[in-house]
Amino acid sequence: MSEVAASPIPMPAKRRGAQLAMLAFAVAIVMGAYANVGLAIDGQIPSGMLTYGLSLGGLMLAAYLVLAKFAPWADPLILPLVTLINGLGLVMIFRLSESDSTLPSAKLASPSSQLLWTFIGVLLFSLTLIFLRDHRALQRLTYTAGALGLFLLVSPLIPFLGQEINGARIWIGIPGLGQLQPAEFAKLALVVFFAGYLVAKRDVLALAGRRLLFIDLPRARDLGPVLITWGVSLGVLVMQKDLGSSLLLFGTFVAMLYIATQRSSWVIIGILLFAGGAILAGMVFNHVQQRFEVFLNPGDPVLFDAVGGSGQLMQGLFAMGSGGILGTGLGQGHPEIIPLAFSDFIFAATGEELGLTGLMALLMLYALLVERGLRTSIAARDPFSKLLAAGLSFLLAWQIFIIVGGVTNLIPLTGLVTPFMSQGGSALLSNWILIALLVRMSDAARRPPPQAIQNEGMTQVFQR
Amino acid sequence: MNSPIKRAAVACLVMFALLMINVNYLQAVRAEGLSEDARNTRNYFERYAVQRGRITAGGKVILAQSKEASGDFKFLREYPDGKLYAHITGFFSPESASGIEAARNSLLDGSSPDLLLRRSIDLFTGEPTRGANVDLTINPKAQKTAYDALRQSGKRGAVVALNPKTGAILAMVSLPTYDPAELSGTDKGKVFGRYDELAKEKSQPLLNRNIDRTYPPGSTFKVVTAAAFLEDDSSRGPDTVVDAPQSLALPGTSVRLPNYGGAACGGGQVSLTFALEKSCNTPFGSMGMDLGYDKMREQTEKFGMGQQLGIPMSVAKSDFGKKEDQAAVAMASIGQRSNQMTPLQMAMIAAGIANDGTVMKPYLVHKITDAKGDSVEEAEPEELTEAVSSETAGKLREMMVSVVANGTANQAQVSGVQVAGKTGTAETADGQPPHAWFISFAPADDPQIALAVLVESGAANVGAEATGGGTAAPIARAVLEAVLNK
Numbered sequence: 028m029s030e031v032a033a034s035p036i037p038m039p040a041k042r043r044g045a046q047l048a049m050l051a052f053a054v055a056i057v058m059g060a061y062a063n064v065g066l067a068i069d070g071q072i073p074s075g076m077l078t079y080g081l082s083l084g085g086l087m088l089a090a091y092l093v094l095a096k097f098a099p100w101a102d103p104l105i106l107p108l109v110t111l112i113n114g115l116g117l118v119m120i121f122r123l124s125e126s127d128s129t130l131p132s133a134k135l136a137s138p139s140s141q142l143l144w145t146f147i148g149v150l151l152f153s154l155t156l157i158f159l160r161d162h163r164a165l166q167r168l169t170y171t172a173g174a175l176g177l178f179l180l181v182s183p184l185i186p187f188l189g190q191e192i193n194g195a196r197i198w199i200g201i202p203g204l205g206q207l208q209p210a211e212f213a214k215l216a217l218v219v220f221f222a223g224y225l226v227a228k229r230d231v232l233a234l235a236g237r238r239l240l241f242i243d244l245p246r247a248r249d250l251g252p253v254l255i256t257w258g259v260s261l262g263v264l265v266m267q268k269d270l271g272s273s274l275l276l277f278g279t280f281v282a283m284l285y286i287a288t289q290r291s292s293w294v295i296i297g298i299l300l301f302a303g304g305a306i307l308a309g310m311v312f313n314h315v316q317q318r319f320e321v322f323l324n325p326g327d328p329v330l331f332d333a334v335g336g337s338g339q340l341m342q343g344l345f346a347m348g349s350g351g352i353l354g355t356g357l358g359q360g361h362p363e364i365i366p367l368a369f370s371d372f373i374f375a376a377t378g379e380e381l382g383l384t385g386l387m388a389l390l391m392l393y394a395l396l397v398e399r400g401l402r403t404s405i406a407a408r409d410p411f412s413k414l415l416a417a418g419l420s421f422l423l424a425w426q427i428f429i430i431v432g433g434v435t436n437l438i439p440l441t442g443l444v445t446p447f448m449s450q451g452g453s454a455l456l457s458n459w460i461l462i463a464l465l466v467r468m469s470d471a472a473r474r475p476p477p478q479a480i481q482n483e484g485m486t487q488v489f490q491r
Numbered sequence: 492m493n494s495p496i497k498r499a500a501v502a503c504l505v506m507f508a509l510l511m512i513n514v515n516y517l518q519a520v521r522a523e524g525l526s527e528d529a530r531n532t533r534n535y536f537e538r539y540a541v542q543r544g545r546i547t548a549g550g551k552v553i554l555a556q557s558k559e560a561s562g563d564f565k566f567l568r569e570y571p572d573g574k575l576y577a578h579i580t581g582f583f584s585p586e587s588a589s590g591i592e593a594a595r596n597s598l599l600d601g602s603s604p605d606l607l608l609r610r611s612i613d614l615f616t617g618e619p620t621r622g623a624n625v626d627l628t629i630n631p632k633a634q635k636t637a638y639d640a641l642r643q644s645g646k647r648g649a650v651v652a653l654n655p656k657t658g659a660i661l662a663m664v665s666l667p668t669y670d671p672a673e674l675s676g677t678d679k680g681k682v683f684g685r686y687d688e689l690a691k692e693k694s695q696p697l698l699n700r701n702i703d704r705t706y707p708p709g710s711t712f713k714v715v716t717a718a719a720f721l722e723d724d725s726s727r728g729p730d731t732v733v734d735a736p737q738s739l740a741l742p743g744t745s746v747r748l749p750n751y752g753g754a755a756c757g758g759g760q761v762s763l764t765f766a767l768e769k770s771c772n773t774p775f776g777s778m779g780m781d782l783g784y785d786k787m788r789e790q791t792e793k794f795g796m797g798q799q800l801g802i803p804m805s806v807a808k809s810d811f812g813k814k815e816d817q818a819a820v821a822m823a824s825i826g827q828r829s830n831q832m833t834p835l836q837m838a839m840i841a842a843g844i845a846n847d848g849t850v851m852k853p854y855l856v857h858k859i860t861d862a863k864g865d866s867v868e869e870a871e872p873e874e875l876t877e878a879v880s881s882e883t884a885g886k887l888r889e890m891m892v893s894v895v896a897n898g899t900a901n902q903a904q905v906s907g908v909q910v911a912g913k914t915g916t917a918e919t920a921d922g923q924p925p926h927a928w929f930i931s932f933a934p935a936d937d938p939q940i941a942l943a944v945l946v947e948s949g950a951a952n953v954g955a956e957a958t959g960g961g962t963a964a965p966i967a968r969a970v971l972e973a974v975l976n977k
Contacts, residue, residue: 128563282502286495331530341530347517348525349533361533383518387511394507401500405493413492417499424503428510437513 046103057114067358098470116448148459155463169223176216225287271443322439343375354382406472539564544622578699582674621862628659636973649700652942655842658851705831709917712826719790741818768898779824838943845938914959929963
């Protein structure tokens with residue numbers, strides 16, 4: 028009896044109180060930032076502050092209640108972290124819209140629609156938690172998810188459905204609702220597919236094959252379906268000129284392959300494939316080549332003035348340089364100068380006003396979120412959960428690395444949204460669903476295994 | 492599966508570490524370079540984010556002010572009478588400035604250390620920083636009169652008037668002019684395009700002809716030669732008889748220096764006063780040769796030549812010319828050859844004589860007050876040089892009065908006031924019309940104003956016949972009348 032009570036595995040606590048306190052703290056920080064923007068720009072607390080505060084607070088309370096009811100053992104940090112990041116994004120978009128500049132970054136920033144999307148995002152988060160009681164149901168949908176992912180990727184190319192905006196055909200029109208970027212949802216479906224497929228095939232992928240030099244080569248037929256999926260998705264993305272998503276999917280896929288098989292040969296093959304693809308793309312597509320030139324020499328005056336040149340990137344760097352260590356303070360810089368300050372470049376805009384200090388804190392929030400996801404993966408009890416949680420966490424981390432690295436000129440710039448911050452509904456919705464999946468899995472992972480009924484001494488439950 | 496997951500977790504941490512290091516590199520190491528990059532338009536917004544101080548004349552008339560605006564720029568610069576004061580105020584463009592706008596920029600935009608106390612108080616009271624106001628010594632009436640009179644000549648030129656007792660600049664007009672508002676807008680493309688246009692124009696409207704370039708001073712320089720001649724021997728005076736041949740042999744050359752128009756100068760032996768009245772070349776050429784290069788140069792330096800002046804805009808250096816042969820000294824002594832003076836320098840010569848031989852340092856800024864009206868800086872007249880003794884100054888004054896009363900400058904006469912002056916007609920190049928000069932001060936017994944007028948070669952209304960007496964003196968008279976209220 029006492030042995031059961033003194034179980035070697037410490038029972039994870041629910042920590043729901045701590046989560047509620049952190050959630051309140053996150054909402055409070057966001058409200059403080061709102062007030063800061065208003066005071067700096069108009070000298071008064073923004074008039075919509077109460078509405079914003081109440082809606083965000085109420086929304087998060089609702090999310091908390093759903094989580095407490097339907098995933099009581101879930102990781103307590105994930106929701107507050109996402110709340111804070113999403114809230115800071117809302118504040119930056121609000122701040123840009125408050126600028127009386129006539130530049131597009133100020134005109135196109137729409138805090139009300141972003142708040143609405145956040146609302147829908149939290150709604151989807153809740154619905155996912157309510158209806159997906161056991162995420163292993165997804166494993167049965169492996170091939171359905173793969174087909175869905177592919178369809179979503181291709182859907183913008185379908186006549187009448189697809190729409191081209193700003194030269195990229197990555198949108199589909201939904202009558203009465205506006206546009207969605209199906210690729211944002213496709214990546215979730217594809218990660219589910221990869222997880223299910225790799226779990227089923229991981230033994231053959233890991234063990235069968237020939238050794239060539241130092242690399243274990245897998246059998247071609249094991250590789251087939253994966254390569255085809257990868258190739259098709261990559262091809263479609265390249266055709267849509269969406270380099271960011273293409274890099275994102277590819278990297279996530281390689282990482283999941285490595286985690287499933289534990290063979291570093293996959294990483295090497297992946298890197299070689301990527302290098303080959305990059306060189307090929309550089310030769311075939313001018314815009315890829317130009318991106319690379321911009322990356323190497325962003326300050327070049329000719330590139331700076333060129334269409335599709337380094338002007339945009341440099342404006343982001345200028346903003347971050349002007350922000351310096353402490354930043355100008357919310358509402359006191361000129362982030363509206365940066366093109367796409369409300370979406371791809373929201374990180375640079377934040378850097379101008381919150382400075383190095385703010386960006387370090389923001390990166391820390393993202394890092395914590397990713398590591399909580401990976402922790403869920405380690406704690407998970409079945410391979411599918413492990414692989415899915417790791418895949419989703421890596422997807423998040425890799426996405427942040429690609430876009431933030433691109434904006435800060437650490438790597439060539441490819442357009443991607445900054446998760447939970449960039450203006451735009453599709454990414455916000457799909458990321459909230461991603462978080463719901465992580466929360467669902469962390470709940471399963473942290474939920475104590477069935478206990479022996481204490482007063483029935485005769486029955487023993489053996490724990491593995 | 493846990494060990495590859497742990498490795499993936501480490502890989503994620505490495506990615507975040509790379510991002511963090513890179514952000515540190517950008518915002519700590521490279522921050523200054525990035526924020527100061529010329530293409531970083533934030534600096535340009537910052538220029539318009541502060542309410543710049545006003546530039547006023549005589550404490551009342553507004554020459555430049557910042558008006559609150561809506562849009563990307565909080566304050567826009569206005570110049571109510573732009574063209575009239577363009578060369579004084581200068582412009583305030585997105586990336587540069589000129590004139591007082593540039594010379595007193597740190598006070599106007601409030602960033603000067605002199606305003607530290609004000610800024611600290613504002614920080615506590617929560618008031619936005621505002622720039623200091625700059626009041627100039629300019630007399631708006633004199634400025635307007637000089638501008639109108641010079642414009643009537645239809646040509647390029649310069650007028651600068653000083654208070655001889657203090658060095659305060661009362662008027663400073665340069666034509667052609669421009670509208671500083673056109674160069675002070677926030678539309679970079681428009682402003683830079685307009686600037687290029689102005690910069691390329693042959694008439695050089697951006698130039699402040701009073702201080703930015705030098706001209707041969709012609710006969711007006713004869714007062715300096717006369718000053719050196721009188722200083723050389725205190726027994727000499729206005730009645731001292733000097734040789735005045737019809738033409739003067741220039742040693743070492745086959746050329747002879749004639750008088751203006753080849754005319755005779757009296758009977759060949761004339762008084763110094765007569766030589767100055769009629770502006771004969773030969774007596775002053777020979778005086779210069781007798782005194783020699785060193786004495787002539789020294790006398791010119793005593794009038795302020797060669798000093799690095801800032802009024803506060805920096806003034807081009809005037810120069811008597813290189814040391815060459817005696818012929819060159821003779822030519823330089825009548826204001827030709829390589830003798831090059833700014834109009835301001837010539838006004839200072841007149842002012843020095845008016846002020847009993849003491850040249851006062853010229854200045855434009857009368858007073859600077861912070862946004863609350865507290866004084867930050869107030870001009871104190873400073874002696875620049877002791878040009879001639881008070882006796883010599885008296886003798887020169889007597890002769891210059893005579894030039895106006897009886898000589899080439901009768902068009903500068905103002906009824907009821909004794910005006911002293913000297914005309915000049917400077918040859919520029921063969922076949923080119925001459926520059927017309929006039930320097931003057933009045934009233935002779937208690938000088939309130941000293942000035943120099945320059946009309947560049949070939950005034951439209953007078954063609955090749957432009958002379959100091961006919962073209963420049965009437966402009967001077969108008970300004971004298973305006974300042975003396977006649």
